[in-house]
Amino acid sequence: MERLKTALSYILIVVIILSLAVVLILSVGSDVPKSFMSFFRGIFGSLYGFSEVLVRATPLILAGLGVSIGFRTGFINIGAEGQIYWGAIAVTTTAYLFPGLPALIAIPLGIVAGFVAGGIWALIPGYLKARFGISEVINTIMFNYIAINILGILVRTVLKDPEYPLPMSSKLPNGFIFPLLMYPTRLHLGFLIALIAMVLVYVLMWKSSPGYKLRVVGLNQRASLCSGIPVKKYIVFSSLLSGGFAGIAGVGEIAGIHYKLLEGFSPGFGYVAIIVALLGKNNPFGVAAAGLGIAALQVGSLSMQRQAGVPASISWIIMGSIVLLILARSTLLTFFAEKEKEKKV
Amino acid sequence: MSTNSILLMKDIDKYFFGKAANDKVSLEVKPGEIHALLGENGAGKTTLMNILYGIYQRDGGRITWKGEEIHFDSPREAIDNRIGMVHQHFMLVPTLTVSQNITLGLKSEGHPFPNRRSIDEKIRELLSAYDVHISPTDKVSSLSVGGEQWVEIIKLLYRNAELLILDEPTAVLTPQETKRLFKVLEKLRQEGHSVIIITHRIPEVLEITDRVTILRDGRNVATVHTSETGSVELSHYMIGRELKTISRTPNTVCPHEEGLGLDELAVEENGRNVLGPLSLSVRKGEMIGIAGVDGNGQKYLAEAVLGVRDCSAGKVRLLGGDASSASIQQRKDMGLGYIAEDRQNDALIMDMDMRENVLLRMYSKREYVKSGFIKYANVDETAKEMIDTYNIKTAGIGKPVRYLSGGNQQKLILARELAGSPPVIIAFHPTRGLDIGATEFVRQKLLERRASGSSILLISADLDEIFALSDRIAVLFHGKIMAVLENDGNVDVNYLGRLMAGEAAESGSDSRRVE
Incomplete structure (x- = not known):
């Protein structure tokens, strides 16, 4: 009975979303079947389209994993965007400092640098929360602005490509660039790293003792304290991990897609990562699925825009509605269950 | 009829x-x-x-x-x-006066500008009619718990219940x-x-x-x-059956060695002394009951011994060694078992399953965690043993402990905290909210630990429990120990009650205190 209700509620969500899409498509005067066709053709119609889904999902999964670790421990990390930026800055800087390294050393070094930079960027609000009880929500949001603008300064000054008038760095040395996995598509090593990270996070959180303590701290700080877990240390630790994975997402975007540091390289991956973590219920496999889903939604609607003239903006409206419905689902279910019970009495 | x-x-x-x-x-x-x-x-x-x-x-x-x-x-x-009801948890506004609390929600004469003085007078009459010595103008926050209950009762009488x-x-x-x-x-x-x-x-x-x-x-x-x-x-x-009377046998284990010692222990909160300085020595195989009305420093005492709260002065000794600067983890490893007062907040992770709750005390042991990885098979085995020995009724070790009854949750805590036979145990309200069957079980287990030589600090609001289990009774009032009495069966309840109410131990009316 419960299962049936759950299944029905998800079917209902799909129906609502589909009708919403139909209404939106009709309201811009496009043809519904053609729009849907082009949506799915965009995702599954070609190898390139499908690879684009994976490319888009890569930063979402990595940053989403980071955010989910924070959420599990009670560190509400809204600052993945800033941490992504620091990962990007870190890999670029490392590449500038050690341009001649071979790929076998350069790529891991870049990833580690990104992890550390993103991690430290999150660790500051983490420490402020643990030590002084200052809200990490506010701090991580504010840190986004700081990180984004530090990058802006860097690409105009020390990291600027002197041979080019625009504010961007010169191309990364070859050793630091992620190899492509499926030429001629843009699918790069980052996607594999995201999958490895997914498994790593699972093992860390569910098989290891530090991960267990992180989860315990997230569920009940008081009991953690009474059992002897140094709660504050683990909050700081979780902020480091959380920012670290987001940092790797930044590395992937620079070393796998753009090959140089530039402003606005992330169209808000760090914010969408929060949605990814929420939809994935802070479970690493769920996060990966949610990341792929949202990436597919975006790729599909871009194709819809090209082929059927429907503005891609509707993908954001749809995404917002999906999140709203899924989060409201369980609350509404209990609400209606109680109503029903009252009627019976 | x-x-x-x-x-x-x-x-x-x-x-x-x-x-x-x-x-x-x-x-x-x-x-x-x-x-x-x-x-x-x-x-x-x-x-x-x-x-x-x-x-x-x-x-x-x-x-x-x-x-x-x-x-x-x-x-x-x-x-x-x-019809009026006084709930177990009082429904009073601590920042308001007694009379404001009593008339709260009523439209008194002159509403919305009631004549407070005449209301106070009426309430004063009511209070004195029932011989309650509280002034209507007292702030509720200044009252004892007993006083608050009077306010609740007078509130009902004022409303003509x-x-x-x-x-x-x-x-x-x-x-x-x-x-x-x-x-x-x-x-x-x-x-x-x-x-x-x-x-x-x-x-x-x-x-x-x-x-x-x-x-x-x-x-x-x-x-x-x-x-x-x-x-x-x-x-x-x-x-559905007769009550078993719990019998205590004399302490024969190590009556001279100390398990837990408190030496001029004091705790401050926001610069205010809230506990002690107090000294107490619990010997091996001894149970000391801390009697006192709730809120007289019991929580500070338990937390200071566990290490959750820093003590501002004094020492905590565990098995003869100074543990004052030891972390909670170290104290637990030294053999401190802690049965928390608040099961759901202090002792259990309600949304985790049984084995993960068992692990909460075991994660520092090699048997369960090796090079950072949890050996779930061993944890499962231990959890299953606990279910059997403590007869915990559960739908499965993989189910969140939220779905266990209060009694079974307490059994789980007991099983976990008493595992490995800790030589020192703090039992803080160990039977609060349990039914009689579970209560008997918990008391029996504590006595078993006592018989095998553990030092037990029993903090309880239930005087019957203190009398039934402890070798000595220490009375706590406003964070200080008023007296330590030998529980030899001749302790005068009235005397104990006066101590709990803070009336000085040397008030002469009792023969066992020599001035």
Whole structure:
């Protein structure tokens, strides 16, 4: 009975979303079947389209994993965007400092640098929360602005490509660039790293003792304290991990897609990562699925825009509605269950 | 019979999530009667009263009040019909005065600008009529717990309640305060009020009530005249069998060695001294009971020994060694078992399953965690052993402990904290909220640990428990130890009560104190 209700509620969500899409498509005067066709053709119609889904999902999964670790421990990390930026800055800087390294050393070094930079960027609000009880929500949001603008300064000054008038760095040395996995598509090593990270996070959180303590701290700080877990240390630790994975997402975007540091390289991956973590219920496999889903939604609607003239903006409206419905689902279910019970009495 | 009853609840049903909390329960109260509603925790007593009071809506049955069938949607309607209830957790605003609390929600004369002075006068009369020494202008925050209860009762009388419902009124009182409460109840009875007392304490039922209705598992067991019954019969009704008396054997293990020592221990909070300085030495194989009204520093004491709270001065000794600067983890590794007062917040992770809750004390042991990885197979095995030895009723070790009953949650904590035979144990309200069966079990386990040489600090608000289990009794008042008494069977309860109320130990009236 419960299962049936759950299944029905998800079917209902799909129906609502589909009708919403139909209404939106009709309201811009496009043809519904053609729009849907082009949506799915965009995702599954070609190898390139499908690879684009994976490319888009890569930063979402990595940053989403980071955010989910924070959420599990009670560190509400809204600052993945800033941490992504620091990962990007870190890999670029490392590449500038050690341009001649071979790929076998350069790529891991870049990833580690990104992890550390993103991690430290999150660790500051983490420490402020643990030590002084200052809200990490506010701090991580504010840190986004700081990180984004530090990058802006860097690409105009020390990291600027002197041979080019625009504010961007010169191309990364070859050793630091992620190899492509499926030429001629843009699918790069980052996607594999995201999958490895997914498994790593699972093992860390569910098989290891530090991960267990992180989860315990997230569920009940008081009991953690009474059992002897140094709660504050683990909050700081979780902020480091959380920012670290987001940092790797930044590395992937620079070393796998753009090959140089530039402003606005992330169209808000760090914010969408929060949605990814929420939809994935802070479970690493769920996060990966949610990341792929949202990436597919975006790729599909871009194709819809090209082929059927429907503005891609509707993908954001749809995404917002999906999140709203899924989060409201369980609350509404209990609400209606109680109503029903009252009627019976 | 029912013609002269003031309240008749007939065949009341109430279901929570499909489970019956009340199953065709009936209750009849006569005018001018003190009626006990007796039963274990979870027997459905409070649920039944909450239905009468309009907090819950019944799923079936009828309620007749003064000959009319009624249905209250909210407590306000119950109060308008002159039924009043004092909850176990008081509903007072601490920053307001006594008189403001009493008139809260009423439209007094002159509303919205009531004449506070004349109201105060009226309340003062009421207070002195019942011999309650509280001023209407006192802030509620300045009152003791017993004082707050008086405010709650006077609040009902001010609203002309004819029927008063008291939910476990003696739980927070010293023996003397209990006596005074009973005197007032006596007076209320003479004035024609009816009183329902919810309780699980049989001696109180026998002392004060006229009739008693016993509930078990949400059903009526019996209704009897108090004068025609006794404690054996009542406990039979209540738990379906006789109460086992717990017997303590003399401490023979290591009567001279110390397990837990407190040396001039003091705790400050916001620069204010809240505990001590106090010294206490618990020997091996000894249980010391900390008696005292709740909120007199028990929590600070337990937390300081565990290490959750830093002590501002003094030392904690564990097994002879100084543990004052040891972390909680180190203290636990030295062999400190901690049975927390608040199961759901301090001891368990409600949304984790049984084995992960067991792991909460084991994660530093090699047997369960090797090079950072948890050996779930070993944890499972230990959890299963605990389920067997402690007879924990669970739907499975993979189910969140949220779904265990309170008694089984406590058994799990006990199993976990007593695993590995810790030489020092803090048992903080170990049986609070448990039914009689579970209570007996917990006490038995503590005595077993004591017999095998553990030093146990038993902090409890239940004096019967302190008397039954401890070798010595230390009385805590305002963070200080008033006296340490040998529990040799001759401790005067009145004397203990005076100590708990902070009356100086050397007040001469007791022969055991020599000046």
